[in-house]
Amino acid sequence: MSVNITFLGGTGTVTGSKYLVEHEGQRLLVDCGLFQGYKQLRLRNWTPLPMPAADIDAVVLTHAHLDHSGYLPLLVKQGYKGRVYATPATCDLCRILLPDSGHIQEEDAAFANRKGYSKHSPALPLYDKHDALVSLNALHAQALGKTFSPLAGWKATFSSAGHILGAASLLLEVAGRRLLFSGDLGRPDDLLMNAPDLPPDADTVLIESTYGNREHPKEDVLAELGPALKRVSARGGVAVIPVFAVGRAQAILYAIAQLKASGDIPHSLPVFLDSPMAVHTTDLYQHHPDAHKLDDDGLRALKHVATMIETPEQSKALAKRHGPMVILAASGMATGGRVLHHLEHYLPNHHNMVILTGYQAPGTRGATLAEGGAFVRMHGQDIEVKAEVVQLQSSSAHADATQLLDWLKHMKHAPAQVYVVHGELEAADVLRQRIERELKWRAVVPEHGSTWPT
């Protein structure tokens, strides 16, 4: 009557989260994420799963970020026929994010074919927008806190994880076992999101470790962002802020609204949100008032602080404007999206600024910028980095190491086994050591592809 977990992603990396839970021939996949960052990781997206997609019986998503949901269109394309359970806000966000992901992959493949820089000819997208739209039919919303049955004999319950709109931790109950998946945990002191719910008791815990070896600074995002924007505005430069369309875009917009209201930055400083996805996501905050901290005034500030840019033509026209101005565009680690064109345009001038707002996975352009790289590779060219690069330490959507431990400490009984996942190797291992030392619990960092009995 064993229950096995196989780690198909999110081990030794923050991307590609996929945890397969098996019991008596039934298979449930928790998260269905894309690998991002290093090429070796991205290539894993092309490697077939260890079993046919049609042999998976159910999927549960903890939240909508692509490193947790972005493989879904491919899974459905490969023959997955079951349901995909997620919270209502996660379902809404997937309807925005997944078609966009398909569109970006089509565009990247088309661009590579035009410029002839792909080693494959023709370069193919992993999946296209149509595949993504088809996969949305599998989504089934389940409210936070309500137990549902994803498979006969299995129980599942979502609790709030903070992090982003709709993000959840997941308790799975099968064959007398209680398995808790933390999902991506937010911080207790986020500007927009509520603190994560306290964890229920479980025998087996999968805990994320994005910041497993780091602590957030004491100062808040306003104290970091204010002086940076003031500086770039005074020299007439352009601040490009790569943002995750879901989560950080709204957090940064809200921070800018507060800085303008307090007079810390000029009220007249033009701000553009150049991401149709982020624009639509901002609207979702209104539809899910329980999922965040903002009241009506806060929502209004969020909506009106920036000029929303929808079309590619409007986006291109921004290049003709003079600074000072602020442009927020996706993606947050500069792995794709409209932000690339802005970076290409503004990086070579020292008056300008790039503001990195969240975790930058190794191997991404964002990480190269954060490390002070002199060049960034974009569209097959090396772009010189002359602009000032500012990395906000305080704007993360993830709990830091001590906050992760504090969350675990709320469990009334020690779990039999903790798996430390969703972190680079060092971050995961440092958190593993702290769990063993400070909580005296058994913890491991599982290998990619390994299977463990519970």
Ligand SMILES: [Zn+2]
């Ligand atoms: Zn996330």
